[in-house]
Amino acid sequence: MTEVIRGLEGVLATETKVSSIVGQQLTYAGYDIDDLTENAQFEEVIFLLWNFRLPTESELNNLKEQLLENMVLNPRIYEHFEDYAADDVHPMTGLRTSLSYLAHFDPRAEEFDDEAHHNKAIRIQAKVASLVAAFARVRQGKEPLKPKKELSYAANFLYMLFGEEPTDVQEEAFNKALILHADHELNASTFTARVCVSTLTDMYSGVTAAAGALKGPLHGGANEQVMKMLNEIGSLENVDAHLQKKIDNKEKIMGFGHRVYKEGDPRAKYLKEMSRRLTDETGQKELYEISIRIAEILKEKKGLLPNVDFYSATVYHSMGIEHDLFTPIFAISRVSGWLAHILEQYENNRIIRPRAEYVGEIGRKYVPVSER
Ligand SMILES: CC(=O)SCCNC(=O)CCNC(=O)[C@H](O)C(C)(C)COP(=O)(O)OP(=O)(O)OC[C@H]1O[C@@H](n2cnc3c(N)ncnc32)[C@H](O)[C@@H]1OP(=O)(O)O
Numbered sequence: 001m002t003e004v005i006r007g008l009e010g011v012l013a014t015e016t017k018v019s020s021i022v023g024q025q026l027t028y029a030g031y032d033i034d035d036l037t038e039n040a041q042f043e044e045v046i047f048l049l050w051n052f053r054l055p056t057e058s059e060l061n062n063l064k065e066q067l068l069e070n071m072v073l074n075p076r077i078y079e080h081f082e083d084y085a086a087d088d089v090h091p092m093t094g095l096r097t098s099l100s101y102l103a104h105f106d107p108r109a110e111e112f113d114d115e116a117h118h119n120k121a122i123r124i125q126a127k128v129a130s131l132v133a134a135f136a137r138v139r140q141g142k143e144p145l146k147p148k149k150e151l152s153y154a155a156n157f158l159y160m161l162f163g164e165e166p167t168d169v170q171e172e173a174f175n176k177a178l179i180l181h182a183d184h185e186l187n188a189s190t191f192t193a194r195v196c197v198s199t200l201t202d203m204y205s206g207v208t209a210a211a212g213a214l215k216g217p218l219h220g221g222a223n224e225q226v227m228k229m230l231n232e233i234g235s236l237e238n239v240d241a242h243l244q245k246k247i248d249n250k251e252k253i254m255g256f257g258h259r260v261y262k263e264g265d266p267r268a269k270y271l272k273e274m275s276r277r278l279t280d281e282t283g284q285k286e287l288y289e290i291s292i293r294i295a296e297i298l299k300e301k302k303g304l305l306p307n308v309d310f311y312s313a314t315v316y317h318s319m320g321i322e323h324d325l326f327t328p329i330f331a332i333s334r335v336s337g338w339l340a341h342i343l344e345q346y347e348n349n350r351i352i353r354p355r356a357e358y359v360g361e362i363g364r365k366y367v368p369v370s371e372r
């Protein structure tokens, strides 16, 4: 057996054309994330990730129409959400279960050709935003809302969540956040999706498995934990002592560090600027100042830099989004990447099945239970 590589660090487990990380540069199908974040609509990025090229105007309009048509949910899902709400489940748990439940309403769920896969990808991408928004409303005793025809994907999610159309500034910020979170090479949830569908199981299984992986605090779940930490700290004067205690206790500080980026996450600068602007506009400047002080301390004492999850927490908080919806919102965007990788895996599949080095006991003999 060869050497075990803990956490598969640095291991190349697949080829991909979806996204790439070279140093601090992140690209989607060859387009720099900076270029896309500054210029694109999330719908264009979805098309890009699934087709490895930007859409023409008619292809884009077609995709938008299909997403819109498919955003509507079967009302039986709302009944399920009432049960989840009664059991007080975390929205990410609710999302994981309901992603799986979506398959029940797809008459082509078990079909397995390119056309059926494309159809499923659109259904899943369209419905994930509605699932998150509807669950948030149902648990507040509010009616779930249907999407509006004239709105973009980003604006429709905010409308279905809040019941009011977002301002241009809110829509732009959310659109950028969706683009920044859309894909990230072979991160843990995407790898999970690829492993899952490499058995040639269906797409719903792939995204359900991936959602389970994203939920963890070492991955997408970190954004909610960042907000929890900011709340615990409470004010600027408490930051140094709070952080020192965490460092002394060797606690992980959420929103910092990265398996691949050791010199900083290229997505963080956009979220940092959005956080500065939105906390200022909503009279919550101190939250930003606390964040900046945390980042200074961690850089100085641990050499750690913020990842995509750190400033996204204050961005979503400033938009009035409940903290336990932060990770489901990450999932709305990342579904586009999971689906791209699932499609790519199906195209050139080989079951993913590595080996483990056995380090347990050997040579034991069965002893009847009465003699143990
Ligand atoms: C979308 C995303 O998934 S982005 C990541 C979101 N996750 C988080 O923000 C959670 C906090 N961060 C972490 O737990 C880690 O940095 C991870 C999971 C992102 C990466 O893990 P790894 O690649 O295994 O970490 P890495 O090998 O770089 O760690 C090196 C050292 O820094 C420490 N370290 C890394 N991140 C942190 C952190 N956030 N807080 C404190 N110490 C840390 C590790 O404990 C390790 O210390 P050691 O050598 O004494 O054991």
Ligand SMILES: O=C([O-])CC(=O)C(=O)O
Pocket (backbone or CB within 6 Å): 183, 184, 186, 187, 188, 258, 259, 260, 307, 308
């Ligand atoms: O790539 C990773 O390990 C985690 C990450 O930043 C992401 O999934 O966006």
